[in-house]
Structure formats: C-alpha cells, structure tokens
Amino acid sequence: MELVPLREGFILAGVLFALGLIGVLVRRNLIFTLMSIEVMLNAAGLAFVVAGARWGQPDGQVVFLFILAMAAAEVSVGLALVLELHRQYKSLDTDVISRMKG
Amino acid sequence: MKAAPWTCTASCREQPMMIVFYVASAVAIVSTALMITRLHAVHALLYLIVSLLAVSVVFYTLGAPFIAALEVIVYAGAIMVLFVFVVMLLNLGEQAAQAERALLKPSMWAGPSILAVILVGEFLYLLAKSSGGSSGTAMIGPREVGASLFGPYLIGVELASILLLGGLVGAYHLGWRNPSNPEVR
C-alpha cells in the first residue's frame, strides 16, 4: 500500500536537517537555537523511520522513540538553562555569554 | 534522481499516498524555513508546530502510524508546549523582536547557507550513488513496535527512562529557588 521511494524521504530529512543547521548557526537568540536543534533531531528521526520502513521492521520507529525521549530530556534541561541565562544576563543573546573566550 | 511518481512499480492506487507525501514534505520544508526567519519567538514556535505536524503526516505515509501519533502527542504536544510555556514566562515583548531584527542582517545568512548547501549537496551525491528502493508494503503499527520495545530493545527503554529521570532532576535543580530568598539558588 505504501510505496514511497526512499530517496524522497531521505531528501526531505536532509533538507530539514540543513534548515535546522542554518537556524542554529544564524540565530543568536538561544530559544531559536533550541528550536532549530529540535528541527535537526526531528529530521534525523525521520531518516531512521524511512530506513525502518524500507526493511519493514519496527527498528526505525523504536529508534525514533528513543530520539523523542532524548529530545524531551534535552529540552527540559535546556529551557531551564534559558531561564537561568535570562535571569543572570537579562538577555538571551548567545554571543553575550562568551566568558570562555581565549 | 527523483523518480516520477507515475513510474512506481505498484499499481496506481499508491499515487494518492505519494501526493500526500509530497504535499506534506513541501509544507514541512516551507514552515521550517519560515520558522527560522521569524522575529517573534511565538510565531516561530507556531511554525515549528506546523512543521512537526507535517512530518507526522509523512510518517503516516511511510507506514508508521504509531510514530505519527507519537510525533503529534509528544513532540508537538508536550515539547513544543514546554517551549511555549517558557517563552510566555520570559515575556519577551516587542522590544525583543526589534532587537532580533537588528541581529538578523542578510549578510549573516550567507556563510551558514553555503555550509548547509554543501552538506545537502554531499548528501544528494551519496543518495545518487546508492541504489534506489522503496518503503515496504505493510503498515507497522503499534503492536510490532511494542513487541520490539519489550523484546530486544528493553534495555533501551530502561535507559531512556533513566535519561528522562536525569533531565527531570536537572531541570528541577536548575530551576529551584530558595523560597525565603529568591535570589539565591
């Protein structure tokens, strides 16, 4: 019933990943950075699911589940850090927090 | 590289699925692109949610309905909501949006775009070299996934739960304030 050429799936994953990468590299607001990272994780999971669909096994979906769990943990800690950053520096600009310079 | 949808090996009954797939992927790409260029955090979040929903549709077309549902429930439903909560908590306001505009000069997009284009180019090259293939004919529903999770991937499940515990503890610790003296952590 489902016959989606794998190439399109992978291309979609790749493009989404690239867009997420651009977002991480360009945006200085930490929240946007986190959002872009979510996009990248999602794209990676998509690639796994596509691969799993190729073999007709649930392994790809299982991995996506794990990625999902990881993303959830990461987001919770990350947003806690965002709140802390805002409290300390009154700004969400990642270029401001460069005390490790040099 | 891209096989024309009407050259698929099965009967043309699969064509609607392909159309859905393409439309959903287009929506996902466009909304992601819009997301990374917004000034307001909330706008970006909403576009992100749309992207996630589109990807969920893609999952369904790939024969992974369980994951499609999880994507909506967990990813778009919990994680993004968490984002929304935090953004609301920060109460950024119009001033922050204007600051964002100042930060987003067009020249800043050049380098990362080139890098991403090269990456995608490499990826496409690799794809072109590999043999084609298509997804399987069956839908892999929750039953198979569940059996797999309780079977061979049991350890992974336990580790994931520990990871979530770690995230929980970390978030709690970072957010804790002394009730009598809110400035002290």
Next chain:
Amino acid sequence: MLKLLWLVPAIPFVGALVLAVLGARMSHKHVTVVGVGTVAASAFISILIATVFLSAPPASGMYTQTLWTWIDVGSFRPQIAFYLDALSLVMMLVVTFVSFLIHLYSAEFMRTDEGYSRFFAYMNLFVACMVTLLLADNLLLLYLGWEGVGLCSYLLIGFWYQDPVNGLAGRKAFIVTRVGDTAMAIGLFLLFHSLGTLRIQDLLHAAQVQWSTGSAYAIAAAALLLGGAVGKSAQLPLQTWLPDAMAGPTPTSALIHAATMVTAGVYLIARTHVLFELAPPVQFAVAAIGAATLLMAGFSALTQNDIKRVLAYSTVSQIGYMFLALGVGAWGAAIFHFMTHAFFKALLFLAAGIIIEALHHEHDIFRMGGLRKELPVAFWTFLIAGCSLAGLPLITAGYYSKDLILWSAGSSAAGSTVLWAAGIAGVVLTSLYTFRLIFLVFFGPVRTPVTKQPGLAMTIPVCVLAVLSIVGGFDKVPFARFIATALPTLPEAAARISETLSSVVAALAFLCGLLGAWFVYQRNPGLASAIVENPAGRVLHRFWSSDWGMDWLYDRLFVRPVVWIARVNKADVIDSIYVGLASVATFCYRVLSLTETGKLRWYAAWIAGGTVAFVAIVMFL
C-alpha cells in the same frame, strides 16, 4: 724511604682540600699551620728522599712508584705513577724548598688579607700540581699537573677579584697559556697515535727506534710540545701574559711566575729531549726563540716603571736563556740555570714585596728611593739577588749558570757565534736594567717614607735565599755530573770559543751594564729623562715599554675579531634553531587561540564545517 715519594704531592693536595672546605671556619693560626706546614712537610720529605737517592742511588739511576691505573680503555692504560731520576729530583727539591720559603713569607705578607685561607688553599694546590707535573711518569699525568698549575695561576692572579683589572689579567694569562696547552694536547694525541704509549721513558725509546732524525712525525710532535712550553714559560710569541700577571699578590709572583710554573716548559723540553734531538729544526727553533725572547724582554725591562713588571720581564728574559741552552743541547746547563734562577728571582720578588709592603703598596720605582738605609734587609738581599741575576763574576750563583749557557751556546755543535753574541748582549741588558732598578730604588733621596719594617717570617726566607743565591753555583761540577745520569751531556764539539774567553767577555758585559746604569741613573739623573724626551727616544720607550707592541698586535689580530663574531652571533645562530621551535609553537598557540571566541554559534559552525569536510574526504578518497 723512596716509597714516601707519593707524599710529596699528596700532602699539599690534602692541605688544599682542607683549606678549601674548612678554611673559612678555621682560625688564622690553624690556617697558617696547615698552609705552611703541608709545604714544609713536603720539602722535608723531598730532602729526605734526596739524601737517600744521592747516597744510595737506585739501579740505572731512576725510581718509579706506581699508585694505581688511572684509565683502562683498550690499549690506553695511563697510570698514576711517579718517576724519580736526577732531573725530577733536582726540580722537585728546588720547587718544594723555595715554595716552603715563600709560604713562610706569605704567612706574614698576607696576614691582614681577608682571603687568607683561600690564598693558602690555592698555593697548596699549586704546589701539589707542580710536583705532580715534575714527578709524572706519563705525559697524561704531566698534562694534569700542567692544567692544574694553569688553573692555580689564574686563581692567584685574579686573587683580589673585586678589582676587574685583576680578573682581566687572570683571564689573559689563562687564555694565552691555553693556546699553548691546546698545541700540547694535540702533540699528546699525535704521540699516542703513532707511538702507542704516553709513558715517557717508553715513549722516548719507541721514538728513537721508530723515527729517524728529521722525520715529519718527530718534527710535528716536538713542535707541538714546544708550543705548549712556549705558552707556559712565557716565551715569544706567547709572552704577553706574564707582565700583566703581576696583578696578583707578590708571593704568587715569586712562586709561580718566577721560580716554578714558568719553568714547567723548560722541564717539559728537558724531559722529552729525545724528541727534540730527533727534530733538529725544532731544536734550533727553541734556541732562536730563547735568544729572541731574552733580547726583547731585556729591552722591555729597561723601560718599565713598576718594580714587579721589571722583574716579570726579567723572568721572561732569563727563561729565554734556559730555552737557549735547551736549543743548543746543553740540557744540564738549562736545569742548572733553572735552579739558580729560582733562588735569585724568588728572592728578588720577595724583597720587592718587602719594599712594596713597607711603602704601603707603592709599586712605582720613580716614587721610591734611598731605601738603602731605611730597609737594610731588603737592600742587601736585593743587591745580592740582583748581582746574581746580572752575573757578578765568581761570587754569585747566577754567574756560573749563565756562563755555562753562554759558553755552550757559543761552542756546541748546534750553537753558533750569533747565539753567543745574543747571549752576551742579553747580559749587558740584564745588568743595565738590574742596576737601574737598584739605583732608582735604593739610592738617591727618599721619596716615599717607610711605614714598617719586615717581621721575622719575611726576613728569614729572604736571608736563606740570599745565601743560596751566592753558594748555589759552587756545586757546578758535581751538579753536572749528577744531572748527567738523566740528561745527555754536551758533546765536545768544535770549540769555537774557549771557555775563558766567554767568561771574560761575559764579565766585561756585566761591567758595561753596571757602569751604564750608574752613569745614567746615579751620576747624571737628568740624563734618563733627557733620553726619553728625545723624539726618537720617546718612540723607542713607548715601543719597548708596551712589550714591543705585541699586546696591540694580538688585540687587533685575535681579540677584536673574536669579540666582533661574538657580538654578531649574540642571538646564537645554532641556538636560534631551538628557540625557533619554541617560537613556532608559541605562534601556533596564538593563532589557534583565536578560534576560542567563546561564542556558541562559532563552535557550532566549526563542528558543521568539520563534518562537511569529513564527509567530503570519505566520499572522494
């Protein structure tokens, strides 16, 4: 009794060690006891050994005492061994006895100096090294003593190190003798390489067997050893260090730079005489150097103002006589002159020390005068020594030894009339500058008052040496017979000049000098300054008093180019390779630290870029 031979160098060495380690904490009296006592013991044992050796000479006239094997590498096996024959016995006796007298003298002379224990440590070490040099059985041990005396000379010249001039003089002495030492070391390498041993007696036998007279090896080896001797004995062209070495304390000048160390070169040539006999050109060079030096130094001594510098040039000149004797094959005569010279030169220096001390460290002879009545001890001893130096006929030791040399120079097979004439001219000069010195210092009006008289410790040594300066020459014939057991005698060659003729001419030369000095300095005091004022006289005076311009020459030739190279190479070329490595590392560090901006996006960008590059590499390679 002969077994005690090793104690002669060992006791002063132990004394030096004790004084070096504990000297600062020992009381003045203890330092004196150790410092003078060790050398006294050494001298006493030498006398004992000498009596035994003379009364019951061992078979073949030599005695070897081996202590232990020093180095054991393949066929190279030098030992710490002492060799006693007539030559080393005579020299050891003279060195230890004169050293003892000088040490006794310095106990009073250096009494108030704060480096008292240091002084005696250095002097003891010097005596130990000198005796090691004299008694050495092989050339390596001799070289050890050679270097040791060079070191002590440097330490003692620069004894008052707070004044940089003294340090400079010490360095000059060390560096100039180093040139000679290097030549000698190369000579030792050559000798070992071709003859296979450094044991002196074996070496000389092997040389006689293997090398023919005039062979290139013999000439090279002898020439290199001559280089070493010339450096240590301050002969042409390495004589520039000795006048400046007078910056050291007077006892040092007496011991090292008059009586003992500077004669080490003479000893070396006498000891290895076989090699020189196998290389006639080199032997002739020895005589030529001796003759040239004795004349040059004589002229220089004539123009000096400092009493010690006059005596220094005089030493250079007298050693020239010894070299002259060695060069014509009169080995015994050279050693005889060494002995008498040790007596009267040490006496001259010690008496000068009395004068300098009494006049509160005044060295300029033109500021002294009339000390005949003020310092009678100094006057009489100085007079006796000066007459011995100049060669007052028949009653002084110096006369006999110098006469022997002059006659040998004239009549031996290797000698010539030219050399004899040079020697006679030297006698005139010697007499001239000696009596110039005596007249200026002891006669005439008193220019600087005397502050104190010498004590007993200074008077006794000078008196003993004065007696020796007179009687030391009377044993000329027994001495020659004794030394003939170790050194070859002069062959009876064409007697160009009879002995009586030579003696008479020498006596006349002595009188010439005496009268000349009396005329210029005593009778017409203004004549001397008139000669100097004269334009020609002024040029000559300046030329001679600066040692015939040799200091200026060496400065232009060697010192300045080396200093220039050192200055140019200040950021050392070879070192800069290693420094350069460090600079490269620092540069890389600075460049790489620019990548640590502390900005999150940059780090992410680097990761992304790296990933892209990696994937590209994997894809395409």
